[in-house]
Amino acid sequence: MKKVLVIIGCALLVLSSCTNQKQDDIIQPEENEGDTEISIIPNYSLSEDQYKILLPYRPSEARGAITNQVTNRVDIDELEQGLRRHSTTVFDPKKYVFEEGQYLNTDFIYSLIDSLNPKVKEGGGKDEQIKAHRDNPRVFSHILEQNFLEKKDNKVDLVGVSIGISLKSVYRFQTEIGGPYYYEKIPKDEMLAEGKKIAEKILKEMREIDGLNDVQIMFALFREEEQSSPVPGNFVAKTVVGKGNSSIDKWETINEEHVLFPSERAKDTYNEDYQKVKLFSEKIAEYFPNYVGVAGDGFYIDKNLTSLSIEVPIEFYGKGEIVGFTQYAYGLVKEIFPNHYDIEVTVTSSDGTESLIYRHAGMDDPKVHIFQ
Known part of the structure; x- marks a missing residue:
């Protein structure tokens, strides 16, 4: 290095x-x-809970690998952003500087993924092949590394590393190239058990790398959503390994989830929030005939809503209509949604994003931006 x-x-x-x-x-x-x-x-930095980033910006040694391993774009975003968010509880953003991973390169990551996933023997009939895959699902998708640096005199030293281990909730496989896809759901407890074993093996490999022998390492296990899901998966467990240690003591359960609005999950589990989003949608439909419905992502920590993102797709016929619609939606946000969580409403059309309404938790009035 x-x-x-x-x-x-x-x-x-x-x-x-x-x-x-x-x-x-x-x-x-x-x-x-x-x-x-x-x-x-x-x-x-942009806020107190965000890291300053070392410049010039150095891309990860495994740049681009994540897009080959994790198939859902929203999972990729949550894996990266969520790992950084969880890292703030271990590596203080007021004290440490962020940099993308500089130690685990693409070849190292691919080799670990291949060696730590089960091998399915080729041969036999189609039914045997399907059973072999279902009995030996490839759970392990990707390793994401993030580095945290501390300024000392005229230099910065690596003081900590966060590792996100991405794990599947659904294993998709083929028995032959070009053949149909089959799907095997992976129970959360089985995924967790496998993820913890994988973390132990990754830790031992990392301790052999020059520069990582004696730094603090946080591991976090991420459960991916299905490939077509409009909302991402979530982190389910994390642990911190002290300097120089080569074994993991205990894991902390993470209770967070992204919930799609509208959905049966939202209606059954978070009905009060579901009804607010439903009312917001109904109020818009009363006055705007080109409106086709909303799609929302509610992020919950310990069953408490911490942020709500809503996309409103609608077709407009002029800038005045966009302004009028945004004004109306602004009023609905103030009237319907309480201010104890972040909220963001993005108004889109076939031309892209038209306007943005957002309010941070604790603020009385939303802020608005209309794109020109």
């Missing part, structure tokens, strides 16, 4: 003119440090 020199820089990468800021403290490498990079830590 290259050493990294640090500059406390401006939020914008304009090194020569940062308004009301001091000149950047540019630290030049010593003559015997020819492989050392000059880097910047921005002065500001």
Whole structure:
């Protein structure tokens, strides 16, 4: 790994003119440090619970691998963002800097996935092949690495790593190339047991990598949703391994989920929230004939709604109609939804996003942006 020199820089990468800021403290490498990079830590993060990101931005050593392993785009987003969110409980965003994983490369990840998933013997009739797959599902999809750095003097040192282990809830397989797909649901308890074994083996491999021998590591197990699901899966368990340790002691259960609105799950389990989304949809339908319904994603932690995202697809015939619709939807958000969770309403058409209404938990009034 290259050493990294640090500059406390401006939020914008304009090194020569940062308004009301001091000149950047540019630290030049010593003559015997020819492989050392000059880097910047921005002065500001977007919020207190988000990490500052080391610049220039260095992509992961396994860049792009996740898209070959995890088939649902919303799962990919939640795996990346959710792992960073859970990392804040271990690696303080006020103290540490974020960087994509720099240690586990694509070949290493593919090799581990292949070795830690069961092998299905070829041969036999079609029924035997189907049974062999159902009895030996490939649960393990992907490893996501995130690094956390601490500034010390003129350099940043790696102090911690978070590892997201992505696991299937449904195993999709073929018995022959070009043949039909078959599906095997994987019970959560079986997936958890397998995920914990996989984490132990990944940990032992990581401890053999130079630079990872003596750092704190958080492991989090992610349960994917079905490939066609409009909402993502969720993290189900996590653990923290102390510096230098090569075994996992105990796991902490994570009780969170993404719930589709409208759905039977929302209606049966979170009926009060379901009724609010339903009322919002009905009120819009009263006045806008081009409206076709809403799709919502409610994110729950310990059964409590923490954020609600709603997409409203509708066809418009002019900018005035967009403004009028957004004004009306703004009023409905204020009237219907309480302010103890984040809410975001995205108004879309065949041309893309038309407007955005959002309100953070605790705020009285939503904010609005109409795209030009």
